[in-house]
Amino acid sequence: MNTFEALLLALLVLMVAVGGKQGFSNFLAVMINFLLMMLAVILMAGGFNAIGVAAVLGLVVLATTIFLSTRDGDVAQTAFVASLLVMLGMLLVIGIGVRYAHVAGFGTEDSEALEGYNLLIGVSFPHILIATALFSTLGAIAEAAVAVAAGMKTLGAAASEAGLTQMAAEIIGTALNTLFFGFFRGFAGLFLWFTQLRYPFWQVLNNQIFARELIEVLFSMIAVTLTVPFTMWIVQRRQGGRS
Amino acid sequence: MMKSYAKTILAKPWRWLLPVLSFFVVLGLTRLDAPLYHQPIVQVTAVHTGKAQKQVDNFDNHDVTHRQQVQAKFLNTARRGQVITLSNMYSGSGALDTPLRRGDQVFVERQAGRYQLKDEKRDGAVLGLLAATICLMALVMKKRVWLTFGSILANVVLLLVTLHVETTSNQKLAYVLFSLMAVLFTVVTTVFIAGIKRQAAVIAVATLGATALALALGYGLFAATGYRDLHIEAVAYVTQVPQLLFFVQIMIGSLGAVLDESNDIAVAVMQLPAGFKQRFQAGMAIGRNVMGPLIAVLFMIFMADTFTESILWLRNDNAISQTFIWVMGLGFAQALISAFGIVLAVPLTSLLAAWPKKVQA
Numbered sequence: 097m098n099t100f101e102a103l104l105l106a107l108l109v110l111m112v113a114v115g116g117k118q119g120f121s122n123f124l125a126v127m128i129n130f131l132l133m134m135l136a137v138i139l140m141a142g143g144f145n146a147i148g149v150a151a152v153l154g155l156v157v158l159a160t161t162i163f164l165s166t167r168d169g170d171v172a173q174t175a176f177v178a179s180l181l182v183m184l185g186m187l188l189v190i191g192i193g194v195r196y197a198h199v200a201g202f203g204t205e206d207s208e209a210l211e212g213y214n215l216l217i218g219v220s221f222p223h224i225l226i227a228t229a230l231f232s233t234l235g236a237i238a239e240a241a242v243a244v245a246a247g248m249k250t251l252g253a254a255a256s257e258a259g260l261t262q263m264a265a266e267i268i269g270t271a272l273n274t275l276f277f278g279f280f281r282g283f284a285g286l287f288l289w290f291t292q293l294r295y296p297f298w299q300v301l302n303n304q305i306f307a308r309e310l311i312e313v314l315f316s317m318i319a320v321t322l323t324v325p326f327t328m329w330i331v332q333r334r335q336g337g338r339s
Numbered sequence: 340m341m342k343s344y345a346k347t348i349l350a351k352p353w354r355w356l357l358p359v360l361s362f363f364v365v366l367g368l369t370r371l372d373a374p375l376y377h378q379p380i381v382q383v384t385a386v387h388t389g390k391a392q393k394q395v396d397n398f399d400n401h402d403v404t405h406r407q408q409v410q411a412k413f414l415n416t417a418r419r420g421q422v423i424t425l426s427n428m429y430s431g432s433g434a435l436d437t438p439l440r441r442g443d444q445v446f447v448e449r450q451a452g453r454y455q456l457k458d459e460k461r462d463g464a465v466l467g468l469l470a471a472t473i474c475l476m477a478l479v480m481k482k483r484v485w486l487t488f489g490s491i492l493a494n495v496v497l498l499l500v501t502l503h504v505e506t507t508s509n510q511k512l513a514y515v516l517f518s519l520m521a522v523l524f525t526v527v528t529t530v531f532i533a534g535i536k537r538q539a540a541v542i543a544v545a546t547l548g549a550t551a552l553a554l555a556l557g558y559g560l561f562a563a564t565g566y567r568d569l570h571i572e573a574v575a576y577v578t579q580v581p582q583l584l585f586f587v588q589i590m591i592g593s594l595g596a597v598l599d600e601s602n603d604i605a606v607a608v609m610q611l612p613a614g615f616k617q618r619f620q621a622g623m624a625i626g627r628n629v630m631g632p633l634i635a636v637l638f639m640i641f642m643a644d645t646f647t648e649s650i651l652w653l654r655n656d657n658a659i660s661q662t663f664i665w666v667m668g669l670g671f672a673q674a675l676i677s678a679f680g681i682v683l684a685v686p687l688t689s690l691l692a693a694w695p696k697k698v699q700a
Binding site for chain 1: 358376394432465469476481564569578602628636654659663667668678
């Protein structure tokens, strides 16, 4: 057994022990998402348009994450519709951001890792970056959409404007530490590098890798923040349509 | 009721344009900040792009390269206003290069008596997106946004101080130092979220406990399987020991998710008046609902992070299994150990939060 298999097995045992049946379906979601990510890499490397691959497989990732982690069908449906629309909106935001930022591909700090590789591979690195950024936001979009849809259902008719604003702030607050520290992990090595080589502030700010990582965090924060009011709006539309 | 939702979101629809506006305002302002830099910056005034040259490598990858003749004007230094000619080469895929367009601002560098393109100026996009994000969050979260950014800022300062201490001190203590940093991260963030209350203590203890348990379990499994196929030496941007960096990455990466989850559980459970058993079960139920999506958040971030390099590997004729082991494997292992923490935090937080309050003296 290699290390990855051992880790997966341990996760399965833990999730079933803590979550029972639901834990098992959560584990299933992790495995399906893993296969989808592998498929995405293979398709993009195989010459398919990276943005198209991200949009199509992103839809499946959202469906997997939402429907396998929520038992309430109503909540799941609302969350799925909302997150799909937010994903499309994010595609636009990410497209604009990537165009202005010039952060696709590799930076000078990557040169050691690139030694011996041919870089003229005929696949658009800006497109890969858009796909990467989109995939990194999906988990956060799904999480926030489910939380809002479930929260609105609990609050029901009792929801006041102040109550909704408080719920919005709490859900965004919850997602932010996850996102922030999740990306901070990537910064750890980079910051050690910058500190050790004494990069001045202006150089860090304009550094290709730093700018890319920071922009990806900001995309995710924007995605979560958009998901919350948007899901509220969808809930309201669905309720309006039924009564 | 329907109206009240609508009111929250649709009142003054023009305000949703504020984030977009702030992006472009900040982007515009940074186009004027060249005098603040000591490094020479030029703005592209005219571009002549040559014909595409076809490139084929020994793996049969087809690409094109273009050569650009670029006229550019200095925006700062003593040469401000002077016009120079630069040449720029870019490829269809753009791994290390980018086409220049009129209006682009770039850093240049003097080499052998001639100015050459050094790097893009990126502060506009970075600061513009930052402004847009803060603006959007302020619209949705109202006053709470300051608390959130305060906590993030405090953590950034903490990280910078730790890095400074680490690079100037004895590196044998690095593991202790970074663990201490994790403890401080947790304490600072929970105090920002919950204030100085018993609730904050519950969240902090549960977060640190779950993260420590997850790390112990992860490293136990590494040892038990003899690190088979796990190549810690492949960690990117290593200036010191890769093992240390890998450890720090797992710790930081999982901390936020575990903290958010413990917070969700503790807040809900500690409001309940019921007895220990009901409180514990309520906590477990909330935890089961949030753990799946939270694991997905980290999993997607950690895996997507490896896309660019994975695709480069695959196009350079490496097998899928090799690419997975060397490029994606580390992120995958880190995502799974973070997932351990997220799962373990559910019973741990429920237990601590449900524990009957001692009578205060």
